Amino acid sequence: MNDYSRGSIDFISCASVWHRLGLKGSVHSPQTLAQQHGIPATGYRRCVHPTRQIYSKYLLSPSVVIIFVGVLLLVGGMLVVESAASTHQEYGRRNMAETEKITINLGPVDLGRIDILVEQGLYSNRTDAIRTGIRNLLDRHEPVIQEVAVRKSFVLGAQLIDRKMLLKQKREDTRLSLHIIGLLSLASDIDPELAQQTIESIRVRGVFRASADVKAALLDRID
Numbered sequence: 001m002n003d004y005s006r007g008s009i010d011f012i013s014c015a016s017v018w019h020r021l022g023l024k025g026s027v028h029s030p031q032t033l034a035q036q037h038g039i040p041a042t043g044y045r046r047c048v049h050p051t052r053q054i055y056s057k058y059l060l061s062p063s064v065v066i067i068f069v070g071v072l073l074l075v076g077g078m079l080v081v082e083s084a085a086s087t088h089q090e091y092g093r094r095n096m097a098e099t100e101k102i103t104i105n106l107g108p109v110d111l112g113r114i115d116i117l118v119e120q121g122l123y124s125n126r127t128d129a130i131r132t133g134i135r136n137l138l139d140r141h142e143p144v145i146q147e148v149a150v151r152k153s154f155v156l157g158a159q160l161i162d163r164k165m166l167l168k169q170k171r172e173d174t175r176l177s178l179h180i181i182g183l184l185s186l187a188s189d190i191d192p193e194l195a196q197q198t199i200e201s202i203r204v205r206g207v208f209r210a211s212a213d214v215k216a217a218l219l220d221r222i223d
Helices: 014-021 030-037 050-059 062-097 108-119 126-140 142-151 163-171 192-198 212-217
Strands: 155-161 176-186 199-209
Touching: 108 126, 126 142, 163 192, 192 199, 192 212
Parallel strands: 155 176, 176 199
Antiparallel strands: none
């Protein structure tokens, strides 16, 4: 009887089949064996290369699969956090680039002097001249600003507070003290009741944006 017939296949290991038949590849079905070696297709089991058996035993074991899934979940969570952080950073950059319109009163002589500077090409217009003067003033007094920011726990920049953040504060039974030099914005979906429950105090030197109802609810907490 042929070594590879049904009568003797049970006594031949997959490795022996691979060695005797010189097969190349990873998996060979009975039909493939029959076609290549002219033997009955019904006489063979599906034979996998020993190397692939190792792969199946270890790489597809439950513990390895669990570890692989855990890594995917960890990476996915990191991407979500990074995405959320990028969203807030993008919001800050976008809003810090915006300008607020203010009105100042200048005497006619000072205004004329600014016009001379504009005519001489030192500034593009009155606004450019005044804005540059204010920036130079702020740069000159930067140490004072930094000292106050540290002493009174101010944060410089733009901060967005959304409903999800306040709901987390509510669950943890904690309150926020928001001290900002720049822009503080409370999202439009924050209701007055939630704001009262989760915000301890607000101190903004710059721009504070919130709905009229929320501002009214927090009036006694705004410095």
